[in-house]
Amino acid sequence: MTQTAQQLTPSAQEAICEALNQCVAETTVSTMLSQNFHWNVTGMSFGALHDLFQKIYEDHFVAQDDLAERVKALGGHAEGQLALMLKRSKVAEHDGNASAEVMVETLAKAQDTIAATLAGTAAIAEEHGDLLTQDLAIARGQVHEKFAWLLRAHLG
Template sequence: MKDTAHDLNATQKTEVVEGLHQALADLSVTTKKAQFFHWNVTGMSFGSLHALFEEIYNDHFAAQDEVAERIRALGAFTEGSYAEALDRTTVSEAKTVVSAEQMVEDMAVSQETISAALKELAEAATSNGDPLTEDLAIGRAQVHEKFAWILRAHLG
């Protein structure tokens, strides 16, 4: 597959990079939320949820780097502050300790939100002739859909 980063015009790059910034913001906020839940989960499902939240934040931390590097490959700079991420994201921030069930529900919604944004990014990448970003977005969307499914399975 040919790297099209140099083949995209400024308008095409801007649209794709905006979607990548959205993904980076969503991943950043959800990484922190997963850590918060990992640290604070209690109850009969402690062991499995503690491990699952850790798996999520480790995955999302690595994914942030992959998304940020794609932004750089397209010639743009990444946004770096948590305030920028919070301004951009559509994922809710975790601010208080809630029940394990509420944590699972909240994280499932976050995963579905990220997946939907990544699908939009994949469409933007496709329409702008950027198959590498399209591939990245589709792959990440699949990961988030799987996490959402696993989380929903905990709810019964």
């Protein structure tokens, strides 16, 4: 049965908000990861990667807001502390001191991680009849899968 945010049970809201906060954390860490790589990439692929990394962090900045606002729409608390996000995230920070190839590989893995987390979030939302969160999570997951593909295309 399809539910609106106000029709969900408190336990459903809690489960969905927990999953969404995981998505926010991983998206936020990936935002900084891609911006860090944007600042520090060098080499023959500089122009293309500099632009791609910027496209990724600009997308992610908007996405973290959309995900956090969905948490709020569901009556939850959007976790906004960076220390908590770093602790929660399955995407790790990087010092940005790496070859362009390592940057691309690292960021592609981050995109895969976020896509998987979003797929899990979509499944939780579907289980509780929250089609709006399910749709948001699926759409975001597709974006992250596309970014992973674009990144891997640079590796040959």
